[in-house]
Each structure stands twice: as structure tokens, then as C-alpha cells.
Amino acid sequence: MLDLKIVTFLKVVETKSYTAAADVLHMTQPAVTQQIHRLEEHYGCRLVEFSGRSFRLTEGGRALYEYALLQQVNERLLISRIDGMKSPMRIGATLSAADYYLQPALNSYILDRENKVRISVANTETLLSRLVKGQLDCAFVEGNFDRELFAYKEFCRADFRPVAASSHPLAGRNMRIEELYTYPLLLRESGSGTRDILENYLREQNDSIRSFDHRIEMSSFVMIKKLLRESNAISFMYEAVAEEEVKRGELCFLQPLNYNVSHPLHFVWLKNGLGSRAAEKVLFHMESERKRKA
Secondary structure: OOOHHHHHHHHHHHHOOHHHHHHHHOOOHHHHHHHHHHHHHHHOOOOEEEEOOEEEEOHHHHHHHHHHHHHHHHHHHHHHHHHHHOOOEEEEEOHHHHHHOOHHHHHHHHHOOOOOEEEEEOOHHHHHHHHHOOOOOEEEEOOOOOOOOEEEEEEEEEEEEEEEEOOOOOOOOEEOHHHHHHOOEEEOOOOOHHHHHHHHHHHHOOOOHHHOOOEEEOOOHHHHHHHHHOOOOEEEEEHHHHHHHHHOOOEEEOEEOOOOOEEEEEEEEEOOOOHHHHHHHHHHHHHHHHHHHO
16 A cells, blocks of 8 residues: 555645645645655655746656656556455355356356356255355355344245156156155255255155155255166256256256246345345346346
8 A cells, every 4th residue: 555645645746736635635725835845755865846836857756756646656566466266156056056047147246257256066054154154255055044033035936846758657647645656756866956845845745755765865966867767766946057958858847736946046145244245236136137038
């Protein structure tokens, strides 16, 4: 940071007036005069001279002015360099959010060379833990979170549906939810948002994932969808996750009677934490992007 005496000196030279420099710097005129006198005492020579309204730099003043200009340039370069060294914004996202919902809202922000962003993908439980530990600034999650601990905003709401191969025996017809239990269930690992939603729904039906005869856990939607295409297994996921495969006729959405589940995806950050400013920037960008596309 440039010394106040140097800043004052540069402004006096620029305005050729103690009074004008004081106005720009929001100082009193005597304070400006005092700063210049301190510089003159330090360097042991007069720096500026006034003759009536005429202003001029002494030889020593010209030397200091050239030095001060160089320091001003170096200060700007240093600030730019430090800005470039600052830690990137650390954004977390669940697998569904990262791969199927965030891109339209955040692509332009992430690709802007002025923004330094690091995206981490993990399940809801892991992301919330990293937020509490200060390892993330903000996150997009599907599962449940403590609303006393986290500030939040609903990012979007999505349908959560059972999915199977288009050739599945239950494809194209209505059925009771219990009919799904005889088929293998492919589900995400414990701690994931999609698993939480499924378990909450089954609990409301006085059931649980143990009602399924065969359960297989995996953390990859790519693998889940591949296994669905090649078997009679079923899975539950957000509509957008299987949308392309459904359009291609590889998978289909099953239609259990009285089944209608949608769930919000939330953008969250730690209340009163350092991530609040990062969250504000992301929220501002998402709102601007929404208005631009409206």
C-alpha cells in the first residue's frame, strides 16, 4: 500500500494545488500541507514551490515525482498479481446438480476468465460437512440440511421418478408401487440426496429400501443407466438425469399409481460464514442469467 505522504504528493502534483488535492483526498488543506512538509523533512529539500498561483516542482520534487509514479505502477501490478493469486471460489455440487442442472445457470460464470472457480462433486452429506469445515464456500445440494446452520435458496424443483429399460415388464402400464419391489434396485450410496429422497418417500408408505428383494449401491449415474438398459433392474432419479436416454427409447419412466414426487435442489452456504460473499456473487449471476433468458 502506498504511503499516504506519497499519495498526497502525487495528488498535489496532479492538481497543482493543496486545496484541490485536499478536496479530492477528503482531507483538510493543513493536513495536505503537513504531509508535504514531512516528505521535505525526510528528504531534506524543498519539493514544491508556489509563486502566486504558479506551481512548480523543484529538482528534488521532479526526482520524487518520477519515483512516486513508478511506485504507483508497481502498486497496481502488485494488486493485480495478488488478485490472481487469491483462492478460487469453491463451489460444491451433488452429482445430479453438477451434471444435469447447473450448466445453463453457471456455464458463462465458470468460463469467464475473470472468475476463478473450483467445482467439487460429492454427495449431499459430504458437501455439507465440507461447508462446516470451511473447505467449500457454497454448494448445490439435493438432500436434507440443517436450516438453522445453513442459509439457502431454492435453485430449482425437479420431478423424481422411477426409471427402467424401455423393454422392462412394467413399462407402459400403471402399477402399484409394491410391484417394483420384486426387481433389483440400483441406488446411490448412503449420504446422497437422491437416496434420501427415495428413503423419505418409502417411509411415508410405511416401507423402506429393504422392501426391495435385491439392492445394489453405486455412486455413478452412468453405470446405473447402463445397467438399467441391460437388465430388469429399476432405479429412482431426477427426470433430467434420464431424459436423453428416454428420448432415445433406451429407458422409460415407470408409472406407479398415486406416485407424484418432486423435490427442490437448494443452493446453500454456512450462515454468517466467509462463504456468504461468494454465495452472493453466485446468486447475483444466476439471477442475471435468468433475466437475460426470460
